[in-house]
Amino acid sequence: MSAAANGPPPEATNKPVEKSEKPQAPAKNEKKSKGEAVDPTNAPKLSGAELKAKAKAEKAARRAQIKATKEVVKGDAAAPLGPGQSGPSTGDVKANKGKGKQDSVSGTNSGAAGKATASKGSTPPAATEPKVTIPECFSHLSIAKKSAMTNADKDVHPTVLVLGQQMATFAIDESITRLKATLLAFKKVIDSYNTPPGNTLARHLTPHVLNPQIDYLTACRPMCFSMGNAIRWLKLQVSKIDPDVPEQEAKKQLCDSIDSFIQERISVADFVITEKAARRIVNGDTILVFGRSTLVERTLLHAHSAGTRFSVIVIDDPYEKKGQVLSKTLAAEGISVSYCGDFGGLRWHVQRASMVLLCAESMFSNGSMYGRSGSCDLAIAAKALEIPVTVLCETINITDRVATDSLTYNEIDPERCSAASFRLLFDATLAKYLSVVITELGSVQPTSVPDILRKLEESN
Amino acid sequence: MAPPKGGFAPSLEKFLDTLKSRPVEASVELLISLLKRHQIRGSEPCAIATAHILLQVVAKDKWNDVDQLLGRVQLIGRKLVAAQPRELVIANIVRRVLGLIRDEAEEDRNDNNDGQSDVASEIPPPVTSVAGGTDSPSKPMRPPVLGNLGNFARTQSMFNLLSDPDTAPVVWSNGSTPRLGSGASTPLAHPQSTNLYSFRSEVIDGIEEIMDEIKQVDEQIQAYSEITIHPGDYILVHQPSRTVQKFLTRAASKRRFTVFLTVDPSASLASEDPYASFRKSMASGGATVVTVLNAGLNAYMSRVNKVILGARAITGKGGVIVDAGAATIARAAQEQGRTVIVLGGVYTLSPESQFQEALIEWGDPSKYVNFADGSMVSQVKVKSAVSEFMPGDHVDTYITNLGAHTRDHLHTLIMDHYKEEDIAFDFYGKMQR
Incomplete structure (x- = not known):
């Protein structure tokens, strides 16, 4: 008994907090794959004392996420209880402890460990990301969770699996690019979909096929507003499909409407905006841009190829440095570019500009712009110097x-x-700092953004 | 840039070490080159170095009267300012030493008035840079005096007309030195030699007091932290200087609050955290430090209560020279009505008024752009600011070692600390921009 009691604590003290958490992630996967079947078989085996011990161990594990020291204390407390358990279930308890503190319990325990985690489903999801600590005051904000592929629902389409990872790693980053990739992936999902017998596509596709994909994508990275908009639209299209239409035709119909959606709302929209914005650039202008966004880059290149002579100031986010890519692209085209890696001397830079060109991640209906962090500071500086912000x-x-x-x-x-x-x-830039918003439906005052929304609703 | 301790690159410590063993002229030249090469940088090191070199000038140089000394200090001051015009503190310290010398001279003269009648000239000390006065071995160029006017002598100077005669000499924080000592030489009929000797030691004492003042700034400013920071506050600091760090640390010992810390983005990539000890002391005090890795901080402003910035220099009209990026932060804070507090010693307060808003110190462009990146280097103009000017209307309160001040009050502080004729003195006259 004494050996058993003394055994775990030193281990517990040696393990840093992160290690104690790690096993939970794989264990969870196991749980998922095994499904709920494991749980009922496990449950009846437990006596009251066991449950208590288990609860303690769980609590210990949970606290470990918060504080290493506390975890050690709890582990100590739980340890003496372990050996006191009735014979058949000691393995279970051990596994529990091992899971809490130790990376690899001996091979015999592996099955038990799986069971133990199954009963451990109550652990908060934060456990999967032990390193992330969000300051209290920002805990309401969303964060990309980097949900592992193996965590995904079995119904998630391989294309979506990859897309989710690309989004989680920010390989696909811009709102509009994410949207396009999502729609294309969904097209593939729909393409490979077969309505099970006894169901209709309109009733079955959304809850059983689309929703798991969406959930997975959201788990990888919170959806951007455009994705939300498009998915709402897509679901509407699915529900509109006449149940009498044969499946192949319905699928084709859906894919066609996705294609035309991409064409209309993304490709043509980009083209129109680029065209319009480029026309606002005149000879001798100095355009100040922030970071790199495809739309801004295309606008500048378009204006240049149209023969307008202008120079560009690139202000960059020192933590992303994407502006350097833009600078190189523009410079290679022969546009005169100056680059500033941070907001030092921002006023001086803005003073030299004749227009500030920003790309919005999203627009709120009160005219605020949701843009790359730092856009707002730029807009404020421009407003103070009365330089238009487009x-x-x-x-x-x-x-x-x-x-x-x-x-x-x-x-x-x-x-x-x-x-x-x-x-x-x-960050969000209030409407008062912005001069004009260029959309494919027209250039409007930022406060008139809701009018565009209404126009869109009417047209649908 | 900062060399490792014990490295070969010259630093302030090394400069101060060699100060005693070198001739003054060589030390001046060395300091000039150090300043030019930014090997001594930052307000405090520059101020300390300037004070030390002027101390050497007063102590070691040959001078026979006050004007000669003033001329000498002015000349060296000009050279130093020309070497590093962006460090306003250099000119500040030179001005204060000049003021100190004038005060001491005045003291002397007042004490000597009764016994002396040979002082004829009422010409104020020449403001030229010439180490002049070679033609005046017997102090004819002493500050204005009319032998028979006794106590009113001081008010006779045109230059002193504008300053309050009652407060003028009381410049130093405790003002003890100017009053003492020189009295001993009063009875002498020809006081030059002895007088000069005691005069010299008076001035040296005064300069040492200035140095003490500079060193005590952090502690004195700290005292205001508890009034400024309240429990539960969210404080935003930008690349905090030691002054700001100490200020927050003191508050952390009493209160629980949260600090948003922005760091130099290029330094944040380095393995060594320059604020490690600061973090530690804050954590032990119960304050939370969150390093914010954003360039634009407007997003945080709805949460932040106060922005605390360290000043490199404060100008009379309230403008502040700050680390690059701070002006944008202050601007964002001002937009949302958050309090912006600037910390800085009185020695950073500069009477200089010719500062343009756009005056930015540009620095090493390889901070963000790798020099190996050919297409960037050859085709793109890369700019990287080190410090910038922040207009006074962004600032709500200035806290110096003398207390909290508003923008309108700064002028009074300047008048208290510098002599009118030194404020007017143009350090930049011969400077080639």
Whole structure:
């Protein structure tokens, strides 16, 4: 007994907190794959004392996420209880403890460990990401969870699986690119879909096929507003399908409407916006841009190829440095570019500009712009110097939500979110700092954004 | 840039070490080159170095009267300012030493008035850079005096007309030195030699007091932290200087609050955290430090209560020279009505008024752009600011070692600390921009 009692604590003290958490992630996967069947078989075996011990161990594990020291204390407390259990279930308890504190219990325990985790379903989801600590005051904001592929529902289509990972790693980052990729992936999902007998496509596709894909994508990275808009549209299209239409035809119909949606709301929209914005650039202008966005880049290249002579100031986010890519692209085309890696001397830079060109991640219906973090500071500086701020935004990015500050809707950068650091990806720029919003339906005052929304609703 | 301790690159410590063993002229030249090469940088090191070199000038140089000394200090001051015109503190310290010398001279003269009648000239000290006065071995160029006017002598100077005669000499924080000592030489009929000797030691004492003042700034400013920071506050600091760090640390010992810390993005990639000890002391005090890795901080402003910035220099009209990026933060804070507090010693307060808003110190462009990146280097103009000017209307309160001040009050502080004729003195006259 004494050996058993003394055994675990030193181990527990040696293991850093992160290690104690790690096993839970794989264990969870196991649970998922085994399904709920494991749970009932496990449950009746437990006596009251066991449950108590288990609860303690669970509690210990949970506390471990918060504080290493506390975990050690609890582990100690739980340890003496272990050996006191009735014979048949000791393995179970051990597994529980082992899971809490130890990476690899001996091979005999592996099955038990699986069971134990199954009963451990109550652990908060935060356990999967032990390193992420979000300051209390920002805990309401969303963050990309980097949900592992193996965590996904079995119904998730392989294309979507890959897309989710690309989004989680920010390989696909811009709102409009994410939207396009999502729609194309969904097209494939629909393409490979077969309505099970006894169901209709209109009733079955959305809840049983589309929703798991959406859930997985959301788990990988919170959806952007454009994706939300498009998915709502897609679901509407699915529900509109006449149950009498043969499946093949229905699928073709859906794919066609997705294609025309992409064409209409993304490709043509981009083209129209680029065209319109480029026309606003005149000879001798100095355009100030922030970071890199496809739309802005295309606008500048378009204006240049149309023969307008202008120069560009690129202000960059020092943590992303995407502006360097833009600078190189523009410079290679022969546009005179100056580059500033951070907001030092921002006023001086803005003073030299004749127009500030920003790309919106989204527009709120009160005219606020949801853009890359830092856009707002730029817009304020421009406003103070009375330099016009032009925003480029596809209408699909417009949301009917309202934000008056940057902390209502925002996303935390998962790459730079730890105990020591924190970063927001976006900020909201109030309408008063913006001059004009260029959308494919027209250039409007930022406060008139809701009118565009209404126009869109009417046309649908 | 900062060399490792014990490295070969010259630093302030090394400069101060060699100060005693070198001739003054060589030390001046060395300091000039150090300043030019930014090997001594930052307000405090620059101020300390300037004070030390002027101390050497006063102590070691040959000078026979006050004007000669003033001229000498002015000349060296010009050279130093020309070497590093962006460090306003250099000119500040030179001005204060000049003021100190004038005060001491005045003291002397007042004390000597009764016994002396040979002082004829009422010409104020020449403001030229010439180490002049070679033609005046017997102090004819002493600050204005008319032998028979006794106590009113001081008010006779045109230059002093504008300053309050009652407060003028009381410049130093405790003002003890100017009053003492020189009295001993009063009875002498020809006081030059002895007088000069005690005069010299008076000035040296005064300069040492200035140095003490500079060193005590952090502690004195700290005292205001509890009034400024309240429990539960969210404080935003931008690349905090030691002054700001100490200020927050003191508050953390009493209160629980949250600090949003922005760091130099290029430094944040380095393995060594420059704020590690700061974090530690804050954590032990119960304050939370969150490092914010954003360039634009407007997103956080709805949460932040106060923005605390360290000043490199404060100008008389309230503008502040700050680390690059701070102006944008202050601007964002002002837009949302958050309090912006600037910390800085009185020695950073500069009477300089010719500062343009656009005056930005540009620095090493390889901070963000790798020099190996050919297409960037050859085709793109890369700019990287080190410090920038922040207009006074972004700032709500200035906290110096003398207390909290508003923008309108800064002018009074300047008048308290510098002499009118030194404020007017143009350090930049011969400077080639």
